[in-house]
Each structure stands twice: as C-alpha cells, then as structure tokens.
Amino acid sequence: MIDLYNELEIRLKTPEVGIRHFNLWEGQFDNTSEKFPYPLPAAYLEITREDTSPLGDKVLLVKSNFTLHLGCKDYRPAKTGAKVTTGKGILLLSQVITAQLHGWQSGKFGTLTQVSRRTVNGNGYLYRVEQEYEMSYKDYSPQVEREKVDGDKVAVRIE
Numbered sequence: 560m561i562d563l564y565n566e567l568e569i570r571l572k573t574p575e576v577g578i579r580h581f582n583l584w585e586g587q588f589d590n591t592s593e594k595f596p597y598p599l600p601a602a603y604l605e606i607t608r609e610d611t612s613p614l615g616d617k618v619l620l621v622k623s624n625f626t627l628h629l630g631c632k633d634y635r636p637a638k639t640g641a642k643v644t645t646g647k648g649i650l651l652l653s654q655v656i657t658a659q660l661h662g663w664q665s666g667k668f669g670t671l672t673q674v675s676r677r678t679v680n681g682n683g684y685l686y687r688v689e690q691e692y693e694m695s696y697k698d699y700s701p702q703v704e705r706e707k708v709d710g711d712k713v714a715v716r717i718e
C-alpha cells in the first residue's frame with residue numbers, strides 16, 4: 560500500500576489534476592470550518608478493506624478497496640484555466656481524477672477500477688466528493704515463517 564500511496568500522490572499532484580495536498584484520511588474535512596489548515600484542492604486516501612490469499616510459497620494476492628476523499632472551494636481546470644467557484648468545481652475535479660485513475664495500471668499493482676462516487680455535504684464553502692476504487696496486486700515482500708526447533712520451541716524466520 561505504500562507504493563500505491565506514493566504513486567497516487569505523484570499522479571494527483573500533476574498540473575493536469577491540480578491536487579495541492581494529499582494525505583491519509585483521518586476525518587480532516589469533518590473537523591474544519593471555513594478556514595482550512597491545508598491547501599485546497601485536497602485528496603485523502605482511506606483504505607477501507609484489504610484481503611489476502613496465498614498464491615504460492617512466497618506470493619500473496621492482495622485485494623484492496625480504498626476511498627479517495629476530495630475537497631475543494633473552487634477548481635481551476637487545466638484545459639480552460641477558468642476558476643469554478645460553485646459546486647460544479649468539485650464535479651469537474653472528480654471527473655478529471657476519474658479520467659486519470661480509472662483503468663490505470665502501474666508496474667507495482669493491478670488495474671484500478673472505480674466502483675462508486677458520491678457527493679458529501681461540506682462545511683462552509685467546502686465542496687466534497689468520495690470516490691471508491693478497487694484493485695488487486697501480488698505481494699512478493701518477505702513472509703514470516705514459523706518452524707519448530709528443539710521440541711516445543713518455535714523459531715520465527717523471515718524469508
């Protein structure tokens with residue numbers, strides 16, 4: 560998931576998308592007033608589910624679901640450059656992010672599929688939307704292996 564986080568941050572902070580702040584979700588939009596402690600537009604990643612199943616001795620298949628929480632007061636699309644200050648701005652931002660991410664495949668993880676999108680009530684002048692994605696990838700990182708040594712003692716070995 561660290562690789563996914565890093566690659567999403569790079570992809571969303573491009574001039575074509577225009578996200579200015581990217582972080583992990585901890586309810587930041589729920590705890591703000593009209594003044595925000597971070598630059599907008601902002602995107603937050605919330606990992607909602609992760610299932611694993613073995614594919615062999617040292618490979619796991621990981622299925623992940625995550626939500627991108629998007630928020631903005633206004634949005635300036637890269638194509639026109641005109642600032643949109645109504646609720647339409649978050650819809651434009653959502654559309655641009657969908658175009659950037661849906662069907663995207665990195666060398667480190669499988670194809671991202673957007674499964675839903677919903678608008679959320681914002682605080683003050685904040686407009687919000689949540690987009691849910693799913694993907695799967697193969698994890699080749701070291702796995703913990705336990706084996707008995709000298710009777711009842713258990714040794715833990717990382718391969």
